[in-house]
Amino acid sequence: MTTVTIGNDHKVIMAARQRDPASRQAKLVGQLNTAGFMSVGDLAAATGVSEITVRRDLLVLERSGAVRRTHGGALGLRRGDANVYDAQEPSFEARRRRNGSAKIRIARAAERLIQPGQSIAIDTGTTTFELARLASGISDLRIVTNSTRIAGLLADNPNPVYLPAGRVRGRELSIFGRRAVESLESFSFDVFFLGVSGLTADGLFDYSPEDAEVKRAFMARAAKVVALCDSAKFNRQAMVRVAEPKEVHMVVCDAAPPAALAEVLSRAGVELVVG
Template sequence: MYQEERLFAILQHMQAHQRISVEEICELFQVSRDTARRDIVKLEEQGKILRTRGGAIWPSLNKDISGYRDRLKAESDVKRNIGRLAASLIHSGDYLFMDASTTVLHAAEQLRTDGHVVVTNSIDIAGLLSPKQGSTVHLLGGVVHPYHRFISGARTLEMLRDYQADKLILGTSGLTPDGLTNPFEEEGYVMKEMIRRADQVIVLADHTKFGLRQFYRVAGLDCIDIVITDRPPAEPMSEALRRHNIEILIAEGENER
């Protein structure tokens, strides 16, 4: 096995187990301790892992921040399925908060009900829903972040404090037993205020979001009512969700139904 192949396999193992020891690398790939140590050093130089005494751990803080357009393409079929299930929970006449997540955009595309009042900080969701008959869209004011397609700032929070909604459809960049996280503190403030002002909080999170911890903690699991995902999360995430009495809904593809 070439080193690049081995490094990829080590990362796959660490994604599943969060850590690896020198001894495990030796056993898994039949290499010497010196080779195992060189692999760990190489992965640390690439910024992929954190070296520890006797091995390495998976970094708990995820710093990969893709642009909105790239995130919209990633796992698009999965996000579309999650969005479809989220839209099925919305009833005509519901007042809604929608954040600027790409998965929430898919939920907005799948809405087949009407009579909604929608409050959002998403440029794209406002553009998508505002032409539709029978609903009203409030686009929050503030500072536009064009690369990530959201609006935030003091004015955004000031406007939000005047609203109340039946349901919040919320995306997340990371979901751990400690709660919801986001890479952007200013966007996190908006999400936190939406959570405070919604009667029901529905979080949309595909399987890649479980276990990811971003820079800013938005809220604990006690603030969530429903999580919609595409795969049952592994322990200890499942146990944490059950402990907080959070309903877990699994979205299936159209060809799976």
């Protein structure tokens, strides 16, 4: 007969759960549904098992349709209130053509939020690209962007434009990586204009884990976070959750969100501006 002291009960229960595949896999699914995307290393740390065990569990879970494995990690498939799940990122030009007139209206509404003398950050993206084009006419701004496209657009502008250090991501031409995140720590912004790929009651989403990390770094340094989201992205969910609704101050859109989504945003204290 084995005697276990009361103080060790929790450790015994936790160890038993780690050994039990069903409990461990349920925890993996829960973690992924909450985060959207997690790396194998983060999942191993969250569940207290080896990366080899996590990879084996993810294979089982993918076969059952509970998760989707990706390079270096996995993706939760909980839809929540999302009507559409976007797994693949369209090209910049394809996204720019999609709902283009709405994006221009959103950019015009967002431009009215910018005041001369401010330090602003502009995210990579198609709607933010339109905003940058309009912002070039505002004097006495200091602009930081993680988009080499936007930096090129503003190259001849008298306002100083800064890019973080880091790697350039493929056709998106955005800057990402640990060096990008670290270089943003020395900045402070009056406003960060955030581009998103989807907006649901669960949060604001993006296709790229790499870009999402930089978006969060911008958010941490901004006094105000303004998300730009055209109505085609309402109740659409992409690969990575960038933020919960309560982490942004304002959403600028071209039409009012569906009532249920609008209610969630209102409860989170998010101001809605319809352009």
